[in-house]
Amino acid sequence: MKNLIEKIKKAAEFIKQKTSLEPETGILLGTGLGKLAEQIKTDISIPYDIIPGFPQPTVEGHNGRLIIGRLEDTMVIAFQGRFHYYEGYDLFRVTMPVRLMKEMNVKRLFIASAAGGLEPNMRPSELMFINDHINLMGINPLIGPNYDEWGPRFPEMVEPYSRNLINIAYEIALENKIKVHEGTYVAISGPSMETKAETRFLKMIGAKAVGMSTVPEVITAVHSGIEVFATAVITNVNLPDNYKEAPIELILQNAQKGADDLSKIIKGLIKRI
Numbered sequence: 001m002k003n004l005i006e007k008i009k010k011a012a013e014f015i016k017q018k019t020s021l022e023p024e025t026g027i028l029l030g031t032g033l034g035k036l037a038e039q040i041k042t043d044i045s046i047p048y049d050i051i052p053g054f055p056q057p058t059v060e061g062h063n064g065r066l067i068i069g070r071l072e073d074t075m076v077i078a079f080q081g082r083f084h085y086y087e088g089y090d091l092f093r094v095t096m097p098v099r100l101m102k103e104m105n106v107k108r109l110f111i112a113s114a115a116g117g118l119e120p121n122m123r124p125s126e127l128m129f130i131n132d133h134i135n136l137m138g139i140n141p142l143i144g145p146n147y148d149e150w151g152p153r154f155p156e157m158v159e160p161y162s163r164n165l166i167n168i169a170y171e172i173a174l175e176n177k178i179k180v181h182e183g184t185y186v187a188i189s190g191p192s193m194e195t196k197a198e199t200r201f202l203k204m205i206g207a208k209a210v211g212m213s214t215v216p217e218v219i220t221a222v223h224s225g226i227e228v229f230a231t232a233v234i235t236n237v238n239l240p241d242n243y244k245e246a247p248i249e250l251i252l253q254n255a256q257k258g259a260d261d262l263s264k265i266i267k268g269l270i271k272r273i
């Protein structure tokens with residue numbers, strides 16, 4: 001465990017040596033959603049491969065860099081490129097950006113991820129504000145010794161997704177005439193996509209969107225006392241009785257289509273908090 005703590009401290013020291021900026025807002029962008037990071041007036045951009053101990057993303061649509069700069073005149077730290085469990089990373093690596101942000105004193109985190117919609121009224125590129133989750137990854141990022149400096153042994157998950165931030169996000173959606181959904185996100189490990197039977201099951205247990213990320217990062221953020229707003233960008237809609245393939249090209253294309261609405265919501269949130 002000491003080794004993990006040292007890894008995080010080392011990576012944070014490395015960044016602090018490069019900049020004295022102290023962003024309190026973090027942004028974590030998923031598959032095909034890196035565009036928002038391009039709107040940041042960048043003070044410093046650090047490729048993941050020079051940060052000590054930091055893994056490299058392998059999946060299509062991810063760039064792999066950390067950016068610190070101004071978005072809507074607010075200092076933010078953004079991670080362009082995520083680490084997924086299905087890539088073979090353990091969950092410590094998957095959640096390293098979150099631990100690193102905590103070490104740098106980040107107070108709130110905005111997360112955006114591509115996801116499959118499970119409701120017939122959803123359309124590709126629409127957003128779904130995540131208000132709860134179901135962890136079906138079969139693993140939890142907090143398994144192992146607890147480091148009390150990071151957070152409690154048994155962190156509560158009563159409200160992992162800040163109701164206050166969701167309410168503000170609704171106001172922004174209304175002002176910008178952006179149609180949004182709200183619901184439970186279920187995380188699976190992937191990388192195989194869901195079968196029809198699995199999709200039926202996921203709907204039955206109350207999920208409205210399914211994806212292969214987000215939950216480990218959210219659990220870690222809540223453990224560390226970071227406030228979370230998370231939104232899924234619906235890239236495909238999975239209806240068990242009319243089940244269609246969702247190749248990565250389609251997912252990336254629809255994620256990019258949703259990126260403008262996503263930018264408006266996140267920029268709006270940043271302005272109001």
Ligand code: HPA
Binds near residue numbers: 114193211
């Ligand atoms: N299933 C799982 N993860 C996803 C999907 C999906 O349909 N779409 C985007 N990420």
